[in-house]
Amino acid sequence: MKFKILSLFFVLAFAFTTLAWHTPGQPPIEYGACLDLPDVPFNYANILLPAHLRLPNVQDADNTPAGNPVTDAGATLGRVLFYDTKLSANQTIACASCHKQELAFTDDAALSTGFEGGLTGRNSMSLAMARYYQNGHFFWDERAATLEEQTLMPIQDHTEMGLTLEELESRLANTEYYPPLFEDAFGSPEITSGKVALALSQFVRSMVSYQSKYDQARQTAPPGIPGAAPWPAFTAEENLGKALFFDPTRGNCAACHGTEAFIAPGPRNNGLDLGSQDLGVGGVTGNFPDIGKFKVPSLRNVALTAPYMHDGRVASLSEVIEHYNSGIQPHPNLSPQLRDYGPDGPPRQLDLSPTERQALIAFLETLTDESFLSDERWSDPFCETMVGTTAPVSQDSWVAFPNPATDIVHLRLDSPLEQECQLLLFNANGQLLRQYTFTGQQFSLQRDGLPAGLYHLQLTSEQGQRVKPLVIR
Ligand code: HEC
Numbered sequence: 001m002k003f004k005i006l007s008l009f010f011v012l013a014f015a016f017t018t019l020a021w022h023t024p025g026q027p028p029i030e031y032g033a034c035l036d037l038p039d040v041p042f043n044y045a046n047i048l049l050p051a052h053l054r055l056p057n058v059q060d061a062d063n064t065p066a067g068n069p070v071t072d073a074g075a076t077l078g079r080v081l082f083y084d085t086k087l088s089a090n091q092t093i094a095c096a097s098c099h100k101q102e103l104a105f106t107d108d109a110a111l112s113t114g115f116e117g118g119l120t121g122r123n124s125m126s127l128a129m130a131r132y133y134q135n136g137h138f139f140w141d142e143r144a145a146t147l148e149e150q151t152l153m154p155i156q157d158h159t160e161m162g163l164t165l166e167e168l169e170s171r172l173a174n175t176e177y178y179p180p181l182f183e184d185a186f187g188s189p190e191i192t193s194g195k196v197a198l199a200l201s202q203f204v205r206s207m208v209s210y211q212s213k214y215d216q217a218r219q220t221a222p223p224g225i226p227g228a229a230p231w232p233a234f235t236a237e238e239n240l241g242k243a244l245f246f247d248p249t250r251g252n253c254a255a256c257h258g259t260e261a262f263i264a265p266g267p268r269n270n271g272l273d274l275g276s277q278d279l280g281v282g283g284v285t286g287n288f289p290d291i292g293k294f295k296v297p298s299l300r301n302v303a304l305t306a307p308y309m310h311d312g313r314v315a316s317l318s319e320v321i322e323h324y325n326s327g328i329q330p331h332p333n334l335s336p337q338l339r340d341y342g343p344d345g346p347p348r349q350l351d352l353s354p355t356e357r358q359a360l361i362a363f364l365e366t367l368t369d370e371s372f373l374s375d376e377r378w379s380d381p382f383c384e385t386m387v388g389t390t391a392p393v394s395q396d397s398w399v400a401f402p403n404p405a406t407d408i409v410h411l412r413l414d415s416p417l418e419q420e421c422q423l424l425l426f427n428a429n430g431q432l433l434r435q436y437t438f439t440g441q442q443f444s445l446q447r448d449g450l451p452a453g454l455y456h457l458q459l460t461s462e463q464g465q466r467v468k469p470l471v472i473r
């Protein structure tokens with residue numbers, strides 16, 4: 001496994017206790033959390049983009065402010081912050097818990113789970129190409145005027161991460177690894193929430209997806225704006241889908257999901273049935289013409305970002321296509337691009353054949369960029385990760401998570417133990433399989449060959465004894 005072969009850069013100073021193994025015949029193995037960063041920072045500042053992403057219609061939409069250009073050291077700090085559960089009140093949630101790299105930095109749940117188990121109000125957003133959103137506003141309703149403003153909002157949100165900025169600053173200052181990272185990024189080890197915002201924004205802006213099948217095919221295609229002309233590197237089905245996507249008299253998708261970042265310059269109303277629940281941008285500005293308008297997300301990697309739309313109401317791409325084919329609802333603010341017979345006409349009916357619907361999906365699938373989903377530049381730098389596992393707040397004194405588990409189980413106690421306590425692992429037949437002792441507040445137990453099934457964990461401390469079921473898959 002990765003963390004076993006990588007050098008340990010920093011051993012986190014607290015919270016993670018080493019644990020002694022008592023399996024007879026084996027030397028004790030020590031586990032701890034570490035941060036694995038390259039000696040020379042990765043390249044974030046000068047990523048060489050293919051020609052079609054260097055075109056003015058993409059580059060002129062870049063919302064990077066003059067005061068916060070992406071630097072290698074700044075984005076490196078942003079990467080560590082993005083994956084650090086210390087950014088949430090009970091240290092269970094990181095940005096990456098709701099923005100998962102393998103899902104193009106979104107979440108597969110319609111609503112995401114915050115640090116205390118509460119749900120977010122909307123669907124998590126994919127972060128790829130965020131820098132090419134021209135008006136530079138963030139969130140579905142665009143309530144954050146800049147990315148620098150946005151990045152501190154989830155940290156302070158009472159459902160998502162629940163920290164005050166003062167708590168954030170003192171918590172980061174109390175680690176061994178942040179002061180040097182701040183120094184590398186900003187020239188001084190002093191930690192401020194303003195710098196946190198800058199670094200997280202740099203990391204998010206560095207998330208550029210440019211190596212999909214679309215990008216490869218585009219580079220061998222005849223020059224000119226993508227349209228009906230078939231590309232040699234695409235299948236016939238993908239070419240049909242591409243033609244529909246770009247044709248203003250057919251799919252007309254590019255009218256909103258435009259440029260080769262597949263993103264719009266501003267919010268639109270795409271004819272979802274809104275009820276009166278969520279007014280979108282109108283709920284923020286209070287202006288009637290903004291009601292029902294939402295940020296138009298980039299469609300890069302869209303095959304991985306289900307469920308779709310601001311509330312995650314649409315489960316699959318075929319249902320998205322069905323919405324645009326025959327499901328568009330009338331609304332005074334419905335975008336003209338989605339109307340028939342002129343700018344005030346009724347909702348558009350596309351009348352796509354089953355072959356055409358399938359072709360549109362095949363084209364959207366060419367926007368999947370496998371290297372973006374696994375590139376180390378955007379991956380978890382912590383060797384023993386807590387990310388992706390949401391621990392519910394415990395009703396009694398400790399939690400074991402994830403449960404069901406696959407490779408590793410983390411235990412977290414509500415308060416640190418000063419005296420040694422004992423943890424026993426039994427199988428479903430009550431046979432004792434493993435025995436550990438530890439102090440502190442948290443440790444991790446490796447699967448190491450345990451077969452799938454039901455187990456019991458028994459924790460004995462000065463406070464007494466508790467047993468919990470544990471499922472290993
Ligand atoms: C508990 C889940 C959760 C956590 C934790 C979380 N986010 Fe999000 N994120 C969301 C949701 C949900 C939205 C959409 C919310 C909305 O529009 O109202 C979102 C939206 C965003 C956006 C807006 C993207 C766009 O195109 O407008 C950015 C950027 C972002 N998050 C970055 C972060 C960063 C950085 C962190 C960590 C500091 C973070 N998120 C933590 C769930 C989460």
Ligand code: HEC
Nearest residue numbers: 251252253256268270294296297308309310320324335337
């Ligand atoms: C008038 C502008 C407009 C046009 C034209 C348009 N879209 Fe959209 N699209 C949007 C908006 C706005 C959203 C987000 C709406 C929301 O969540 O409230 C969206 C969302 C989506 C999503 C979901 C993305 C996600 O991450 O949740 C997909 C997929 C999509 N559109 C595909 C298409 C396809 C395919 C076409 C052409 C058939 C198309 N769109 C045409 C504006 C448009």
